[in-house]
Amino acid sequence: MSALTGKVQTVLGLVDPNQLGRTMTHEHLTMTFECCYFAPPPGDAAVAQNPFQMQHMHWLRQNPYSCHENLLLNQETSAVRDELLAYRKAGGSTIVENTTTGIDRDLPALRQLAKDTGVHIVAGAGFYVDCTHTEATKKMSVEKLTDIIVGEVLHGADGTDVRCGVIGEIGTSWPITESERKVLRATAHAQAQLGCPVIIHPGRNPAAPAEVLRILQEVGGDIGKTVMSHLDRTIFDEGELLEFANLGSYLEYDLFGIETLNYCFNLDVDMPSDSQRVKALAFLVDEGYEDKILVAHDIHTKDRLTKYGGHGYSHILKNIVPKMLTRGISQQQVDKILIDNPKHWLTFK
Numbered sequence: 001m002s003a004l005t006g007k008v009q010t011v012l013g014l015v016d017p018n019q020l021g022r023t024m025t026h027e028h029l030t031m032t033f034e035c036c037y038f039a040p041p042p043g044d045a046a047v048a049q050n051p052f053q054m055q056h057m058h059w060l061r062q063n064p065y066s067c068h069e070n071l072l073l074n075q076e077t078s079a080v081r082d083e084l085l086a087y088r089k090a091g092g093s094t095i096v097e098n099t100t101t102g103i104d105r106d107l108p109a110l111r112q113l114a115k116d117t118g119v120h121i122v123a124g125a126g127f128y129v130d131c132t133h134t135e136a137t138k139k140m141s142v143e144k145l146t147d148i149i150v151g152e153v154l155h156g157a158d159g160t161d162v163r164c165g166v167i168g169e170i171g172t173s174w175p176i177t178e179s180e181r182k183v184l185r186a187t188a189h190a191q192a193q194l195g196c197p198v199i200i201h202p203g204r205n206p207a208a209p210a211e212v213l214r215i216l217q218e219v220g221g222d223i224g225k226t227v228m229s230h231l232d233r234t235i236f237d238e239g240e241l242l243e244f245a246n247l248g249s250y251l252e253y254d255l256f257g258i259e260t261l262n263y264c265f266n267l268d269v270d271m272p273s274d275s276q277r278v279k280a281l282a283f284l285v286d287e288g289y290e291d292k293i294l295v296a297h298d299i300h301t302k303d304r305l306t307k308y309g310g311h312g313y314s315h316i317l318k319n320i321v322p323k324m325l326t327r328g329i330s331q332q333q334v335d336k337i338l339i340d341n342p343k344h345w346l347t348f349k
């Protein structure tokens with residue numbers, strides 16, 4: 001039992017879990033994604049230089065990672081503030097901000113956004129994928145990494161007194177690297193000490209999510225308090241999905257709004273449409289997993305902001321929820337996905 005037990009930790013302090021309301025469990029409000037820059041298709045170098053014009057927006061949505069400027073969400077704090085006010089108007093109340101070390105977490109900005117908008121913001125502790133680990137990070141022991149993560153939750157991160165309320169998104173690649181394995185072990189140790197929520201970014205392979213859970217479990221991680229993100233681009237076969245769901249983590253569909261034809265990070269993947277995502281949720285509900293489902297947009301590039309004609313942070317509340325209700329998911333089940341499941345996950349043990 002600690003001071004955190006039974007509470008949720010936001011960037012403005014501890015709150016009662018019943019205050020959270022509708023929650024997006026995987027968003028970014030300020031970050032950079034230069035680590036994942038992907039060269040434009042042959043012949044498209046010129047448009048990639050300056051795509052923020054109406055006639056290029058379709059290109060940008062099909063090639064979001066091929067324009068440097070699009071990867072700088074940290075330049076859009078004012079637009080994000082407006083988005084959060086719109087999110088509240090649409091009935092949203094809480095956002096879990098998954099930016100970790102390696103993709104430019106900005107805790108003072110998050111605290112200011114929470115103050116300006118009244119949205120509860122929960123910040124993430126820990127480290128993103130291997131290619132963003134510094135040489136110093138790669139050399140750290142599991143014990144040192146654990147101390148850093150625990151400190152980010154108990155005392156504040158990045159030299160601030162802003163405390164993180166979840167561990168993650170913890171980044172993993174496929175295959176999982178040695179440095180990422182150490183971070184995963186540290187995550188499990190920190191979770192065992194703190195009783196806190198964990199959220200994982202799996203590598204882009206159907207075997208990745210289960211392998212991450214195996215590593216966490218091996219060193220005492222609490223799988224029932226762990227979210228597996230990005231299932232919409234990772235596991236496609238229904239049998240494999242059920243096998244994974246049976247392991248007991250939360251199941252997150254968090255790329256709502258992305259309808260890219262060619263997924264540049266894994267061309268074998270057919271990125272699902274939002275309709276297909278809703279179908280996957282309905283399937284999991286039918287199979288009895290309604291207590292484990294979470295949803296979000298994982299906004300991490302500029303083009304997805306309403307300022308640039310994108311879907312914004314209110315898309316699920318405004319468009320996806322009505323669709324869910326027409327596809328066999330009841331209002332009570334929607335409320336579980338948006339309110340109850342996030343609340344249970346985010347509450348410290």
Ligand SMILES: CC(=O)NCCS(=O)(=O)O
Nearest residue numbers: 201230233255265298300
């Ligand atoms: C910020 C982040 O990691 N987003 C996920 C992008 S991915 O293409 O689904 O890996």
